[in-house]
Every structure is written in C-alpha cells, then in structure tokens.
Amino acid sequence: MKKTVLLVVISSFLIKSYAGEGMWLPLFLKSLNEAEMQELGMKLSAEDIYSVNRGSLKDAIVHFGGFCTSELISPDGLMLTNHHCGYGQIQSHSSLTNNYLKDGFWAKTRQDELRNEGLTATMINEIVDVTIQALEGVTDKMNLKERQAQIDKNLEAIKNSLIRADHQDIAIRPFFHGNQYFAFLTTTYRDVRLVGAPPESIGKFGADTDNWVWPRHTGDFSLFRIYAGPDNMPADPADENIPYKPKHFLPISLDGVDTDDFTMVFGFPGRTQEYLPSQALEEIVSDLNPTKINIREKALNILDKYMRKDEATRIKYASKFARIANYWKKWIGESQGLVKSKAIDKKKQFEKEFTDLLPKNSSYRHILPEFDQLYKERAPYAIVRDNYNEIAGRNIELMRLVGISVRLASTFENNGAEAYEGYKSRVLGFLENFYKDYDPAIDQEIFAALTDHYAQNVSDRYVPSELKSLGSHVPKNYSMLAEDIYGATSMTSREKMMAMLEGSPEEVIARIKADPAYKLGAEWKAIYDKEVQEPYNAINHKMDSLQRIYMAALMETFPERRFYPDANSTLRVTYGQVKGYQPTDAVNYSPVTYLDGVIEKYKPGDYEFDVDAKLLELYHKKDYGDYVDKKNGKLPVCFIGTNHTTGGNSGSPAIDAYGNLIGLNFDRAWEGTMSDLNYDPTICRNIMVDVRYILFVVDKYAGAGHLIDEMKLVRPKIRLKKKPKIQRAGRETNKLGEQPRKR
Numbered sequence: 205m206k207k208t209v210l211l212v213v214i215s216s217f218l219i220k221s222y223a224g225e226g227m228w229l230p231l232f233l234k235s236l237n238e239a240e241m242q243e244l245g246m247k248l249s250a251e252d253i254y255s256v257n258r259g260s261l262k263d264a265i266v267h268f269g270g271f272c273t274s275e276l277i278s279p280d281g282l283m284l285t286n287h288h289c290g291y292g293q294i295q296s297h298s299s300l301t302n303n304y305l306k307d308g309f310w311a312k313t314r315q316d317e318l319r320n321e322g323l324t325a326t327m328i329n330e331i332v333d334v335t336i337q338a339l340e341g342v343t344d345k346m347n348l349k350e351r352q353a354q355i356d357k358n359l360e361a362i363k364n365s366l367i368r369a370d371h372q373d374i375a376i377r378p379f380f381h382g383n384q385y386f387a388f389l390t391t392t393y394r395d396v397r398l399v400g401a402p403p404e405s406i407g408k409f410g411a412d413t414d415n416w417v418w419p420r421h422t423g424d425f426s427l428f429r430i431y432a433g434p435d436n437m438p439a440d441p442a443d444e445n446i447p448y449k450p451k452h453f454l455p456i457s458l459d460g461v462d463t464d465d466f467t468m469v470f471g472f473p474g475r476t477q478e479y480l481p482s483q484a485l486e487e488i489v490s491d492l493n494p495t496k497i498n499i500r501e502k503a504l505n506i507l508d509k510y511m512r513k514d515e516a517t518r519i520k521y522a523s524k525f526a527r528i529a530n531y532w533k534k535w536i537g538e539s540q541g542l543v544k545s546k547a548i549d550k551k552k553q554f555e556k557e558f559t560d561l562l563p564k565n566s567s568y569r570h571i572l573p574e575f576d577q578l579y580k581e582r583a584p585y586a587i588v589r590d591n592y593n594e595i596a597g598r599n600i601e602l603m604r605l606v607g608i609s610v611r612l613a614s615t616f617e618n619n620g621a622e623a624y625e626g627y628k629s630r631v632l633g634f635l636e637n638f639y640k641d642y643d644p645a646i647d648q649e650i651f652a653a654l655t656d657h658y659a660q661n662v663s664d665r666y667v668p669s670e671l672k673s674l675g676s677h678v679p680k681n682y683s684m685l686a687e688d689i690y691g692a693t694s695m696t697s698r699e700k701m702m703a704m705l706e707g708s709p710e711e712v713i714a715r716i717k718a719d720p721a722y723k724l725g726a727e728w729k730a731i732y733d734k735e736v737q738e739p740y741n742a743i744n745h746k747m748d749s750l751q752r753i754y755m756a757a758l759m760e761t762f763p764e765r766r767f768y769p770d771a772n773s774t775l776r777v778t779y780g781q782v783k784g785y786q787p788t789d790a791v792n793y794s795p796v797t798y799l800d801g802v803i804e805k806y807k808p809g810d811y812e813f814d815v816d817a818k819l820l821e822l823y824h825k826k827d828y829g830d831y832v833d834k835k836n837g838k839l840p841v842c843f844i845g846t847n848h849t850t851g852g853n854s855g856s857p858a859i860d861a862y863g864n865l866i867g868l869n870f871d872r873a874w875e876g877t878m879s880d881l882n883y884d885p886t887i888c889r890n891i892m893v894d895v896r897y898i899l900f901v902v903d904k905y906a907g908a909g910h911l912i913d914e915m916k917l918v919r920p921k922i923r924l925k926k927k928p929k930i931q932r933a934g935r936e937t938n939k940l941g942e943q944p945r946k947r
C-alpha cells in the first residue's frame with residue numbers, strides 16, 4: 205500500500221535551521237530527515253529506526269497506558285518510564301504502612317512484581333499511509349456532513365481490507381488536520397507489572413516548585429515489566445504469564461553526553477497545535493488560559509491546605525493534585541512564553557506573508573477573514589466551556605459522579621436494560637477506586653469555591669437556578685449551599701451510593717433523580733449541553749474544516765518547507781542536540797546537572813526538597829561506581845536538548861547516535877513551554893534524566909543490581925569504528941551499540 209504523499213511536496217532542498225523543530229512520522233524519515241539526522245551525527249539509517257521487515261528501534265518503543273511512553277531495556281520485557289507516568293500505580297499500591305511513594309519500591313524477585321489493573325502496553329507493528337483510500341470519492345462540492353460520511357465509509361472499508369493477525373488492532377488517524385490518513389497496526393499487552401520505583405525524594409525531587417523548570421534535579425523514572433502468554437502474545441493478567449520477549453530492546457550507553465551530541469526522542473507526543481491562526485493564540489493568552497489557571501488555583505489552594513495537615517490525605521490526593529498542578533503551571537508558562545516571544549505578532553506577520561503569496565483570485569483568500577469571523581462567534585461559548593469543564597467536569601468531583609449518573613439514566617431510557625447493565629458494571633468498577641481516594645469534606649469546600657466562581661464569571665443564562673445569586677444585594681452563600689447538598693446527597697458515601705444502585709433500573713433511576721446533587725448537576729449539564737456545547741460544536745466543526753483547508757494552503761504556498769503533522773498521540777521521532785540556552789539577558793544555562801545540585805537544593809524535612817540518608821551517604825563518599833562522569837568525577841542527574849516534545853512524550857527514550865539509551869525524557873524547560881503552539885528553537889528545550897543517574901539509583905542506592913544484570917550496558921564512544929547494526933529479532937549477532945560491559 206505504498207502511496208505517494210498527497211500534499212506534502214517534498215523538496216530535496218531542506219531548509220537549514222536550528223535542528224529541533226518537528227515531530228516526524230517514522231514512515232518518512234528516509235525522505236525527509238535521514239540526511240539531516242546524519243549530518244547532526246547520527247550513525248543509523250532510517251531503516252534502523254523504523255522497519256516493518258526487520259527488528260528496528262521502534263520495536264522497543266511502547267505506548268504506556270495510552271498516556272505516556274516507555275521503552276524496553278532488557279530481553280525479559282523490562283520497561284523504563286517516568287516516575288510521574290507510573291505515579292497512579294505506585295500510589296494505588298501505597299498505604300501508610302507500605303508507603304511506596306515515600307520509601308520507593310523494589311521487587312526483589314519476579315514474584316514480587318505488582319500487577320496493575322487496566323494498565324496496558326501497546327507496540328506499533330506497522331504504519332500504513334491510507335490517504336488515497338480514505339479520501340476516495342471526497343470532493344470539494346460536498347458539504348461537511350457528506351464529506352465526513354464518505355470518509356467514515358472509506359475508513360471502514362480500509363479497516364476491513366487490511367490484513368492483520370488476531371491479536372492486532374487497527375486505528376486510523378487523520379494527520380495534517382485531515383489532509384492525510386495513516387493506519388496503525390498495534391499489539392496491546394494487558395499484564396504490566398510494577399518492578400521498581402525510587403522514593404519521591406528522588407523520583408519527584410523538587411516536585412511542583414521545580415516542575416517545568418531548568419536547572420532540574422529529578423530522578424523521574426520507574427520500572428515495569430510486560431508479561432505475555434506462553435506464546436509471547438498478549439494475555440489477561442495471570443500468575444502463569446511469563447516475561448515478554450521483545451523484538452528489540454535498547455542497549456544502555458554509559459558514555460554520557462556532551463554539548464552538541466546528537467539526540468533522538470522516540471515516543472507518543474499527545475497534542476500540539478502549531479498551525480493555528482493568530483486569533484487562536486490571542487484567545488488562549490487573553491481568555492482561555494487565565495480562566496483555567498484561576499479555577500485550578502482555587503482548587504489547588506484547598507487541596508494543599510488539607511494535604512499538608514494529614515499524611516493519609518496527602519497519599520490519597522497526591523496523584524490528583526499532581527495532575528491538576530501540572531497543567532495549571534504549564535498554562536502559566538505557556539502564556540508568558542507566548543507574550544515574551546511575541547508569538548501573536550509573529551503569526552500575524554506570517555499570515556501577511558502567506559496572503560501576499562496567494563494569487564489575486566486564489567480561493568484561499570477567504571481563509572483568514574473567515575477564521576476571524578468564526579473565532580469571534582465562538583468566543584463567548586469557548587470561555588463558558590472552559591469554565592464548565594474545569595469546574596463541573598473536573599475539579600468538583602461530586603459533579604463528575606452526577607455526570608455518570610445522568611449517563612446511567614439516559615442509557616436505560618434510550619438504549620434499554622442490557623445497555624444499562626453494561627454501563628452500570630463499568631460504573632461500579634470506577635466507583636471501587638473512586639472512594640478510596642476521595643474525601644467529601646475537601647470536595648465540599650471546592651464545590652463552594654468553584655460554584656461561586658462560576659456564578660460570578662459566567663453570564664446568568666448559563667447558570668443553573670440553584671447557583672444564581674439572589675440579586676446584587678443578597679449574594680448567595682455558597683458554603684451554605686454546599687453544606688446542604690453534601691449533607692443530603694447519597695453520592696459522597698460509598699455505602700449510600702452502592703445502596704442507591706441496588707434494585708431494578710427503574711428503582712435506581714428514581715432514587716438517583718431524587719438526589720439533590722443530581723438535581724443541581726443534571727440541570728447544570730442540560731443548560732450546558734444545549735446552550736453552550738451545541739453552538740460551540742457547530743462553530744467548531746466549521747473551524748476544523750477551515751483549519752484543514754488552511755493546512756493544505758500552507759503546504760501549497762510554501763512548497764520548499766518541510767511540514768510535520770501536529771502531535772496526535774501517534775508514534776513520532778524528534779531529534780536535536782544536547783544544548784543549553786539563554787533564558788534571560790546575561791544568563792546562560794549549561795545543559796547538564798549533577799548530584800551536587802541536588803545537595804545544593806536540599807532542605808531537610810521539606811516535602812519537595814528533602815534528600816534521604818542513603819543518597820547523602822553515597823554523595824559524601826562519592827560512591828558513584830561506573831556511573832560517574834569521567835570528565836569531572838561528578839554524578840550527572842539531568843540534561844537538556846533541542847528535541848521537540850510534548851505531553852505524552854514523558855517516558856520516551858533519549859537515544860544516542862548509535863541507537864543506545866542515554867536518557868529518559870520527562871519535561872520541558874519553563875521558557876519554552878509554549879512549544880505546543882509556537883516552537884522557538886532558541887529557547888525550547890526538553891528535559892531528560894541522564895540514564896547513568898537511573899542506573900546509579902537502581903544499583904547503588906536501591907541495591908537492585910539484579911535488574912542491571914538484565915540490561916545491556918555499552919560504551920559506544922570508546923571504540924566506534926564502523927557503523928553498528930540493529931539487533932535482529934531473536935539473534936545474538938552483532939548488536940546495536942558497542943561493547944557489552946561486564947559487571
């Protein structure tokens with residue numbers, strides 16, 4: 205099914221720029237990137253990175269739970285990802301007596317490795333360009349509905365025509381805003397166990413204060429293992445499963461990095477929007493980011509207050525807090541970066557350049573004015589939408605329970621008893637975990653603060669009656685309202701909720717509908733669905749279509765440019781170099797941090813910057829083993845590079861010129877957090893843990909040398925004469941990387 209790319213005009217003339225920008229499809233590395241990558245020092249071929257016919261680097265790259273990346277690092281299915289990616293799992297195995305968040309966890313034997321309900325590991329078997337088939341019969345004359353119907357029909361046909369094995373899944377995704385389509389054949393493993401995690405004082409060192417910030421000193425890693433059935437194929441979690449045998453795993457280099465070294469990050473970036481018009485950035489900076497930041501700040505302050513008071517609460521809410529805080533901080537950085545880099549002016553300048561290049565009678569001339577119109581039309585809905593989603597959809601947890609209840613009732617009413625039972629069993633599964641990490645008193649306080657916020661910030665017509673203030677002279681008392689609702693609802697208690705869900709569907713639904721939280725939440729949702737979501741979607745639909753046309757227009761207007769598709773949680777390669785940057789005038793950041801920096805930040809007893817005795821002892825004895833940086837006798841901790849990454853790239857391997865693992869991607873540097881919208885090569889940097897720090901922690905700190913024994917350690921810089929070959933499936937021939945090291 206090899207098809208020529210429809211719209212990208214691949215010019216042999218590659219724009220010389222600062223290496224870094226771009227999240228590239230593995231399928232086109234040969235034509236678009238190989239030459240540049242080799243110029244930057246890479247010794248591999250495109251085929252070594254992505255091949256369908258033989259083992260290649262891609263076989264070691266795993267989509268972790270669908271939200272992070274991980275990589276195989278041993279012939280026994282051992283997998284490396286971030287501490288913050290495995291955080292939910294580590295937390296769910298933790299209690300006050302077995303506090304793995306605080307103390308870390310290291311399975312002594314394979315029997316001690318911990319199962320994780322619902323956690324998956326997905327590998328990409330093959331990527332197929334199906335653009336021509338997907339767009340067959342689609343014409344410019346079609347309206348949006350007709351167009352989508354034709355495409356849906358085509359995608360169904362493609363799925364049926366692609367030959368696949370029993371265990372394989374197929375997903376077809378649009379790229380370049382619907383100008384191209386690719387099919388992904390994947391295999392998903394369902395038995396993924398926790399093997400090891402450092403304590404938070406290492407894995408989350410610096411916590412939220414250091415999050416999104418360079419210089420960084422976090423050992424943000426954890427280890428998992430994939431288990432398979434006796435045939436090495438996916439199997440349901442079971443004791444008799446055996447460690448998965450990968451087609452390829454990454455050797456680990458002990459040679460470390462130097463400034464300007466080639467680096468490649470291979471993983472599953474989630475979402476970027478690099479081709480938005482300037483109006484979109486204006487809306488984000490002036491309305492949407494501030495709205496979300498404000499709401500989260502209110503919720504975080506309340507959570508923080510309770511978590512500091514009580515260790516059990518801290519464990520319960522640790523994962524939730526981290527998730528809310530992460531994007532709260534990111535949006536702040538993003539807005540600052542967009543302003544400081546004058547991103548809006550630059551976009552406008554670019555749009556002028558684009559318009560000037562269009563022929564007088566070009567049909568593309570309508571695009572930018574139409575965007576202007578549509579963004580104006582959508583603006584009032586967009587802001588209510590963000591308010592509602594943040595408040596009712598996320599931060600007030602009781603309203604999420606109401607959302608589920610609404611759906612349960614409508615499932616019965618619209619789809620009957622069988623569908624109802626199916627959904628109900630999913631609800632019960634969700635509730636099982638929900639109450640374990642839920643404290644109604646905290647939620648009640650958040651409810652009071654955020655319903656107040658909603659009523660003050662959103663036009664009255666979108667506010668449910670119970671939340672409306674009683675006129676300017678008699679402001680509503682939201683704390684009292686919260687007390688009433690939380691006092692009377694059955695949803696905040698596991699026992700009461702379970703009792704409410706017992707009996708026939710009719711009985712259950714009657715009880716649910718009489719619940720005071722339901723009454724408020726259902727009205728709120730009904731108003732939102734009808735008055736906000738519906739008009740928003742209608743306009744948004746037109747914008748999506750316009751964005752597709754704009755994307756095509758850009759590619760036609762700038763044929764000499766190399767375009768890369770926005771991230772969409774599919775496998776991508778990004779590459780660059782190890783490099784520092786200048787965050788502000790007269791300040792230079794160098795690209796590597798050391799354990800000495802951990803000690804400089806050390807605040808005894810502090811919940812973010814504490815260091816434990818064992819690590820201090822190793823530091824004072826300089827007991828770094830083979831993991832030391834030979835140049836200066838120090839232990840490296842993190843480094844930065846010009847690789848273009850985003851959320852979802854966490855846990856991605858940083859790979860050297862020869863295909864060995866040198867680091868573990870986990871974050872971006874503050875000044876460049878706007879890279880999802882406006883990549884600026886001078887200041888956008890990704891942050892990686894140096895793999896030597898990971899090995900040091902596993903070996904010296906945790907005494908888990910048996911895990912090191914599984915890995916393959918190499919020293920490629922010491923003698924590299926000829927081009928190394930990728931390790932082939934099941935063969936012990938000349939392996940990728942160099943020089944296996946004896947322990």
Ligand code: ARG
Pocket residue numbers: 288411412415416526527529530851854870871872
């Ligand atoms: N900022 C990184 C990423 O977006 C790491 C987040 C985890 N750490 C935290 N303190 N929440 O995921």
Ligand code: ASP
Pocket residue numbers: 272849850851852853854855870871872
């Ligand atoms: N920390 C992010 C993640 O979890 C990575 C990033 O946004 O740079 O995927």
